[in-house]
Amino acid sequence: MDYIYLVLIFAVIMILMHFKRPFYEAVAGGLLLSVFLYRIPPAEILKATASLFTNKTNLYMILSMYFVMYLQQIMYRRDLINKSVDDLNGVIANRRINTALAPTMVGMLPSSTSSYICASIIKRQTDGYLDADTQAAMTSWFKHAPESFIPTYANTILFAGLAGISMSSFTAASLPMFFLQIFIMYVFYLRKIPKEPVSRSDRGKAESLKGLLLHMLPIMLMYGKEASNRKQEIDRQHYTIPNQRPKDKHCGKI
Numbered sequence: 626m627d628y629i630y631l632v633l634i635f636a637v638i639m640i641l642m643h644f645k646r647p648f649y650e651a652v653a654g655g656l657l658l659s660v661f662l663y664r665i666p667p668a669e670i671l672k673a674t675a676s677l678f679t680n681k682t683n684l685y686m687i688l689s690m691y692f693v694m695y696l697q698q699i700m701y702r703r704d705l706i707n708k709s710v711d712d713l714n715g716v717i718a719n720r721r722i723n724t725a726l727a728p729t730m731v732g733m734l735p736s737s738t739s740s741y742i743c744a745s746i747i748k749r750q751t752d753g754y755l756d757a758d759t760q761a762a763m764t765s766w767f768k769h770a771p772e773s774f775i776p777t778y779a780n781t782i783l784f785a786g787l788a789g790i791s792m793s794s795f796t797a798a799s800l801p802m803f804f805l806q807i808f809i810m811y812v813f814y815l816r817k818i819p820k821e822p823v824s825r826s827d828r829g830k831a832e833s834l835k836g837l838l839l840h841m842l843p844i845m846l847m848y849g850k851e852a853s854n855r856k857q858e859i860d861r862q863h864y865t866i867p868n869q870r871p872k873d874k875h876c877g878k879i
Contacts, residue, residue: 630662706731706742709840710749714822715833721815723822724750725767725807730841732768743768754818763814770806774799 634655641651660670677683700706713723727750728743744764751760772780774796785795828836 630659633662634658700742705840706746707749709837710746712833712837712840715828716830716837718822719820720750720818720822721811721820724763724815724818725810728764728767729770729807732771740764740768750823751818755814759814763810766806766810770803773806774803 637658638651638655641654642648646654659665677687710723710727713727714720717723717726724747727746731742731746744760747760747764747767751763755763775781781795781799782792785792788795790798
């Protein structure tokens with residue numbers, strides 16, 4: 626029955642999003658349905674809500690997310706994404722490589738709105754060569770490609786813990802699968818677009834690289850903040866995942 630409840634909850638969220646409702650309204654609809662289906666007592670709801678404002682860890686996570694959103698708005702308002710792509714074209718003058726690389730880098734942003742940034746990059750790079758459905762598929766593909774090996778994602782932490790190996794070993798072992806994902810997309814879609822970049826910075830490669838690092842600074846700050854949050858998550862899970870308890874030989878290598 627729990628599986629049926631979960632399907633219904635996700636169905637409500639998807640239906641609300643289909644009708645162009647804001648994401649918070651869709652999630653709120655799912656929460657209300659969860660309260661009804663699981664018959665959660667009002668006292669438990671109030672207790673959980675109060676913990677959002679009294680628990681130190683929760684407050685830290687909320688402030689971290691506001692910090693991330695603030696930096697992301699800076700990138701939007703100053704058009705740093707498009708400037709970064711132009712600088713990337715100045716460093717690597719190959720549209721196919723940059724079409725894969727740029728959204729993959731932006732996809733590391735710990736925010737669902739990064740999908741819109743990735744989509745704008747893909748559209749700019751592939752307009753006239755790929756249809757809208759393919760562009761949407763590429764956006765999702767490249768945005769989520771880093772999740773297979775970057776050690777700031779919860780699933781990567783979980784898989785490494787279940788496998789009982791160090792995070793560095795898991796990351797190294799996952800890299801071939803990451804490159805395979807990129808290669809698959811290249812075989813079917815990236816080859817359809819030309820190598821010549823859409824636009825590039827007028828400066829030389831050294832200046833373009835400097836501009837790229839400068840324009841990507843907010844992403845680096847966001848990624849560093851998310852890495853710090855995930856490190857705390859690793860520390861908490863270190864003693865909760867059986868294969869990572871002190872008796873395990875890999876203990877302490879994450």
